[in-house]
Amino acid sequence: MSLGPYASFIVTAYALVALVLVLLIGWVMLDYRSQTQRLRELDASGITRRSGRGATELT
Amino acid sequence: MTLTDLANPTKFLALTARILPWLAAATAVLLAIGLYQSATAPDDYQQGATVKIMFIHVPNAWLSMFVWGVMSVAALGTLVWRHPLADVAQKSAAPIGAAFTFLALVTGSLWGRPMWGTYWEWDARLTSVLILFLMYLGLMALWRAVEDPSRAARAAAVLTLVGAINLPIIKFSVDWWNTLHQGSSVFRIGGPTLDRAFLVPLFVMAIAFTLLFLTLHLAAMRNEILRRRVRSLQMMQADSRAA
Numbered sequence: 001m002s003l004g005p006y007a008s009f010i011v012t013a014y015a016l017v018a019l020v021l022v023l024l025i026g027w028v029m030l031d032y033r034s035q036t037q038r039l040r041e042l043d044a045s046g047i048t049r050r051s052g053r054g055a056t057e058l059t
Numbered sequence: 060m061t062l063t064d065l066a067n068p069t070k071f072l073a074l075t076a077r078i079l080p081w082l083a084a085a086t087a088v089l090l091a092i093g094l095y096q097s098a099t100a101p102d103d104y105q106q107g108a109t110v111k112i113m114f115i116h117v118p119n120a121w122l123s124m125f126v127w128g129v130m131s132v133a134a135l136g137t138l139v140w141r142h143p144l145a146d147v148a149q150k151s152a153a154p155i156g157a158a159f160t161f162l163a164l165v166t167g168s169l170w171g172r173p174m175w176g177t178y179w180e181w182d183a184r185l186t187s188v189l190i191l192f193l194m195y196l197g198l199m200a201l202w203r204a205v206e207d208p209s210r211a212a213r214a215a216a217v218l219t220l221v222g223a224i225n226l227p228i229i230k231f232s233v234d235w236w237n238t239l240h241q242g243s244s245v246f247r248i249g250g251p252t253l254d255r256a257f258l259v260p261l262f263v264m265a266i267a268f269t270l271l272f273l274t275l276h277l278a279a280m281r282n283e284i285l286r287r288r289v290r291s292l293q294m295m296q297a298d299s300r301a302a
Contacts (some may be wrong), residue, residue, distance in 0.1 A: 001098055004108040006173040013112045013169040017119070017162050021271070024158050028278045035285035042292045047299075049292065 063269070066143050068284045077280045082274040087269035098258035112170040114260050116193035117245070118268035120163040123191060124226050126156030126272060128197075131223040144280070147287075149219060150202055151279035155272060157195035160259030164188060175239055181234035184240035187225060194222045208287070 003010050093114070103110035130152050167185070168178040180184065198215055198237025205211035233242045244252045251258055 002108070003111070004102070006107065006109050009169045010111050011107060013115060013166045016165055016169075016198050017115045020158055020162055024155065024275060027154075028275055028282065031282045032278065032285070035282055035289060038289045039292070040283065042289065042296065045296065047292050047296050049288070 068144065068147075068288075071144060072281060072284060075277045079274065079277055079281075082270060082277065083249055086267060086274050088253065089263060089270060090195070093260060093264035093267045096263055100260050101256055106174060109170055109255060111175055114264045116163060116166040117171055117261055118265045119159045119166060120188070122187065122268055122272055123156060123160035123163045123266055124229060125269070126152050126159060126278040127191065127195075127219070127223065127226060129276075130156065130205055130219045131226075134219040137212050137216040137252075138220075144284075146208070146216070147280050147283045148276070149212070149215060151196055152276055153198050153202070155275050155279065157199065159187065160192040160195055164192060171239075180239045182238040182240055183236040184229065184238050187229045187232050191222075191229060194218075194225065198222075209251050211265070 097111055097114040100114070102108050106113075127197070130149045130218065133149035133152070136142040137149065164185075167188075171180070193224045193263045201215050201218060202209055203212050205214060232238060233240055245258070253261065
């Protein structure tokens with residue numbers, strides 16, 4: 001596959017899209033981990049939801 | 060399952076737990092197919108290989124407007140129907156929409172430099188998309204600035220609906236004004252003007268990016284619900300300590 005004289009523009013565009021999407025996916029996954037961790041800590045401290053279910057029960 | 064059932068965050072979390080793995084897998088498969096088709100697509104007789112930038116630029120540009128459309132429906136859900144998950148949907152979509160808009164602007168610039176001879180031109184299409192990007196950032200700043208979530212939700216909903224005026228301006232800017240940006244070549248009366256060799260990978264990439272948005276949006280909504288659960292439990296903890 002030859003990208004011709006503008007290969008640097010094409011490669012930069014694809015690399016940038018890949019980088020931003022990886023950061024976006026990583027941010028969502030880390031945020032999930034952070035929230036579940038905080039819920040586990042609250043569960044360990046004995047705090048329960050009004051429904052009586054544990055903080056870490058996702059459903 | 061109806062929209063009313065989804066008003067219950069617990070049922071929504073159960074639904075996302077079931078469908079997120081399938082959505083993520085479908086996104087990965089379609090993205091792989093789309094990337095392969097983009098890599099093997101022929102060069103355009105005028106643009107040469109830079110036509111490959113179109114396969115990532117167009118899906119990002121389409122999603123930049125689609126996400127604001129989703130947020131506008133969610134804003135109506137907040138203001139009119141008072142759906143409990145509407146503001147969760149709106150708040151969660153904003154950073155994702157901002158990322159897609161940023162990528163649409165940057166990939167457009169990287170295509171424009173070799174084809175137009177400039178990275179940027181203050182024409183109607185480029186300027187209106189830049190305004191959309193700034194509105195995304197403004198909305199995210201608003202959510203952070205207002206401490207009371209219900210007040211923030213109402214203010215963000217109003218701003219989102221006002222900002223929706225920009226969507227038809229972006230879409231029709233190439234028809235209403237004389238712009239450097241070319242006119243519509245896919246969604247137009249009379250059908251697409253693109254050759255099938257470019258149209259197929261473009262559609263596959265557009266569907267893949269749309270599925271990626273749906274996956275990320277559902278995951279971000281789940282995170283936001285958990286964040287609010289953390290907040291309410293921390294308040295309960297503080298109340299029990301004070302009592």
